[in-house]
Amino acid sequence: MGQEYALEWLDQMVNELDPQRTKPENLDNDQSIAIVDKAAKEEKRLIRLFKHFVFQEQKNRQIRKSVNHYLSASLNLMRIASDNLNRLPTQADNFRLALQSVFSCLSEVSAFIVQRYKNLVDRDTPLNMVSIDSQKHDLRNLENRDIMKNNPGLSELVIRSFSDIFVDHRAGEITMRKLDYWASVSHAVTHSIDLLEMPEAFDHLEMVLIERNFNSPLFVKYLTSKFSDILKHSCNSSQDTQKLALLQKIFNQIPVMKDIIFDNHFDDLSLTINAWFIEEIDFQSKSCSAEMTRVDVQPSKTGKNYERKTSDKIMCNLTVDQLSLFLKAADLSNIISARSLSAVFQSVAPHLSTPHREDISHSSLRVKSYTVEERDKSLLIETMTRLMEQIKDL
Structure with a gap:
């Protein structure tokens, strides 16, 4: 033009x-x-x-x-x-x-x-004022499908999530990302077929939503409640730990579609659910250890459990503040890429330790990223300068 x-x-x-x-x-x-x-x-x-x-x-x-x-x-x-x-x-x-x-x-x-130019439009541009036909993706028209009727509770949750965006306009702006997301869900529900190798832990609708990274807090609550119900009538912490580990394995084996997410303001579903599994398995393991301690009076060997837990961590000679600043800068400059900076912290934190902190939580990294001290900036720049000189010498 x-x-x-x-x-x-x-x-x-x-x-x-x-x-x-x-x-x-x-x-x-x-x-x-x-x-x-x-x-x-x-x-x-x-x-x-x-x-x-x-x-x-x-x-x-x-x-x-x-x-x-x-x-x-x-x-x-x-x-x-x-x-x-x-x-x-x-x-x-x-x-x-x-x-x-x-x-x-x-x-x-x-x-x-x-x-x-659907594929060229910025996926997060607000499109509420554009005449867009969402009827062909309307989940309300698909509630009589077998995949929906077989799980009425989750079906209601999904339809309500769709309606909040496209009918009642209570869930933020309509964007190309949301249009593409619900088009994918609608297509999967419309053309659903019986899967021969469906994992017993999940039904067909759950599979569709896990595959499509349905990271709604309501779906997270639905899944964690489902997993908790499986353990509700058990009195054996050891068996509960094994059940949770098996559920986590099955969950992580479900393939997730690339570049699709329900809401990019939240962490990926897999990150949130795996964080829940880690905390719950840790809780059950500690409960099991407490039970065994009451039965087994033999003295325990101090330090062993922690060594096993941290033996594969990488020692990073930065403070938590400097590490947070480094990761934030790497994210902003697109050297690393994830759904969000919080997702970067959650992925990295379990594998790192510092000379002063053997355990680093992703929440501490996130909090430190909000407030940056000038001294940390200067020290990190000095470290990066040494790194640059080292690269030149390679």
Whole structure:
């Protein structure tokens, strides 16, 4: 598109049709009809232009940048136009008709960009104002499927999570990430088949959601409650530990689809559930050890358990503050990548120790990352300078 700003006329109209700048009653019938006709022509022109847009750019990165630039500009103009419409007095029919035609043009153009360049649109761009058909992915229409009827409690949870986003609009903005997510879930439910090697611990709907990283806190609570119920009637801590370890193994053997997540504001489902397993197994193991201590009066060998627990840890000659700062900087500079910085801390913490801290918790790393001391910055920069010199000598 060169230097042309394709939305120039629409931008001009949104600014001119501002009831705080232009008196609504001053727009006569002929002026209103002229704007309506122009908006209809502009809609056809822009859609025709965006149909061939991909052929006018040289590189995918440029195409992606331009697509998101025009989508963002269009959505911003729609928000302004919507606010202007809400501020109009009741006796402003000509003004309202003209502004609605401009808003409609922007809406259709935005919807076309989203549909045409779906794979290029920023996955977290708010799309609430875009006309998007979510009916074909509506989980409410699939509640009579066998996969849903076989687990009515979880089915209700899933339908409610879908409705909170697309029906009741209580769960934040609609984004391409959420659209793609529910399209995948809907497709899996619609085309579900009986799995010959279904693990006994999980039913088909649970498998679909685990595979698709359904990291909703409600699903986390559902799974942990399910696992706890399995142990509820047991009085043997040793057997409980084995059951939990087996459940964890089965859970981790379920393949998780790449680059899909229910909500990227939360940690991955696997991280959260595995953290629960670790804590619960540790609790059960300690309970089992306490029972054995009461029976076995032989003196225990001090230090052995801890040595086994930490024997494979890596000693890092940084403080926890400096380690947190290093990981945060590595994440921000994309040297390492995960769903979130918290996910990085959870993955790394169990495998590291420092000269002063044999056990490092991911929560302490996370807390330290919020407040950075200048002294830690300086010491870490000195360490990185030595590392740089070492790399040069290799």
